[in-house]
Amino acid sequence: MxxxxxxxxxxxxxxxxxxxxxxxxxxxxxxxxxxxxxxxxxxxxxxxxxxxxxxxxxxxxxxxxxxxxxGAPQGGFGGGGFGGFGDIFEQFFGGGAQQGPISRTQPGRDALITATISLQDAVQGVVYPLDIETAVTCQTCEGSCCQPGTHPETCTNCQGRGQVQRPVRSMLGQMMSVETCHICRGYGNTIPNPCHECSGQGRVRERVTKQLKVPAGVASGTRIHLGGQGEAGLGGGPNGDLYVELEVRRHNVFEREGNDLHATMSVPMTAATLGTDLKFDTFDGEQDITIDPGTQSGQTVRLKELGVPRLRGAGRGDLVIHLQVETPTKVTDEQRELIEQLAALRGEETAEGRLTDRGNVFTRLRDKFGQRG
Missing domain, CATH: 1.10.287.110 (DnaJ domain)
Structure with a gap:
């Protein structure tokens, strides 16, 4: 080769x-x-x-x-020691050649591409511009393969049949062999003036932009089917289909689990002790978060219907906020004095650790981290 x-x-x-x-x-x-x-x-x-x-x-x-x-060496019956049988059959019977001329018009191939979107686009949906290189119908000849103003002509060698017969001598005597016309290559017609833009193919490769409508609720691995938007076919043939596989980027705040979104929010020790109202930015705008007095690290606040929309079905998941109580690492002398007073009032001058029920601890840890990557 x-x-x-x-x-x-x-x-x-x-x-x-x-x-x-x-x-x-x-x-x-x-x-x-x-x-x-x-x-x-x-x-x-x-x-x-x-x-x-x-x-x-x-x-x-x-x-x-x-x-x-x-991507692999060719082999098998068509290219090995058995090829002689194929030569004999082709010589006597035309190799199974199609009866009549073949069409220049052939359907285009399907195409698969990948598009990367943000988590917010996956949650809210987006119209995503796809910039791809593909085969499109030639605008100069409009897929006819001919230079504008010209037309295909019937092949004079095969009279439009796409095949010719010729006598051959064999071990069985003289026989008629049917073979593809070498002038028109089986099409039954010729193009004396092929289109200069597409070289007689009826299509050219171009970079085009398509608008992909991404519905809310998609995830990594979701494929969107765009019928008839793949490669244009030869000779003005119909387009194949285009498949777009989505990849969702990781977010620096939110993590998705099913249709729920998870996030972690730090809360000052004083706010966790006394309780307060805080603001939290979500994909649906700023939300009010109520921190109950005595809140502990690991507790959660669940905001209903602020998660990911269900791709097939109604409703949305929830937004789950995991609270993390911050203990100050540096305090002033005045702050230390106040904390010591508080410890005295609570009888905690000498701290003693308390063992917590093991099952409850591991249950909370499992619920918080068990299914999160």
């Missing part, structure tokens, strides 16, 4: 634009509708195949790594 870079006459480090220009230049010279020679037709197939591989980032990476665009 020829090296695809050598076929196009470009270096291995050539850019996508350089590969595209090289292909267009060679395709105009070798296209069967312009150069009907058998050698030119075979070269055109090689040039087209080389471009299909090197213009696709994934296929190009596989080709550079393994020497094959599929």
């Amino acid at each position: 020829s090296n695809y870079y050598d076929v196009l006459g470009v270096a291995r480090e050539a850019s996508a634009e350089e590969i595209k220009k090289a292909y267009r230049k060679m395709a105009r010279k070798l296209h069967p509708d312009v150069n009907p020679g058998e050698d030119a037709a075979e070269q055109f197939k090689q040039v087209t195949r080389a471009y299909e591989v090197l213009s696709d980032p994934q296929k190009r990476q596989n080709y550079d790594t393994t020497g094959d665009e599929k």
Whole structure:
């Protein structure tokens, strides 16, 4: 198999634009509708195949790594010692060739891409702009593959059938072999004036922007199906489908568990002791948080219906705020004196630790951290 870079006459480090220009230049010279020679037709197939591989980032990476665009060596019955049987059948019976001409119009491929959104966009929904490179119908020829003002012409070699018959001698005597017409390549017609913009393909690769409507409640791994927005087909064929897989970035405040959101808020020791009202910023705006007197670290405040909307169903999860009581690490002499007075009033001049029920401690720890990554 020829090296695809050598076929196009470009270096291995050539850019996508350089590969595209090289292909267009060679395709105009070798296209069967312009150069009907058998050698030119075979070269055109090689040039087209080389471009299909090197213009696709994934296929190009596989080709550079393994020497094959599929990422694995080819083999099996088609390429091993059993190929002789296939040659015989092809010679006598046309290799199972399609009866009648084939259509230039072929459907486009489906495409899968990844889009990264914020947690807030996942909670509230967003219209996300997708900037992608894909195959689109050629605007110059509108998918006809012909230069504007021209049309395909019936192939004079096969009379529009796409196949030709020729007598061959075999061990069984003289037989008629059916094979694909090498002039029109099985299409039944030729294009004397292929479109200069798309080199007779009916489509070109462009960078386009699509608007993706992301519903509220999606999560990492959610796939959104956009029917008919994949790659345009050859010869004005219908577009394939586009699948977008979402990835949600981690948030520096909130963490998602199912449809609930979790956050941690620090509370001054005095506020936790006396109780107070605090403000807390959420995706739905600022909310009032009531801290009850005697609040301990690890207690939670649950704000109903301020979590993640259910993607399939009504309602939302909750926002769970985990409270963390802050103990001052530095105090002034005056503050120390007041704390000592408080300790004396509470009879806590000499502190003694108290063992807490083990089950309750581990239950709280499990509830707080057990399912959080």
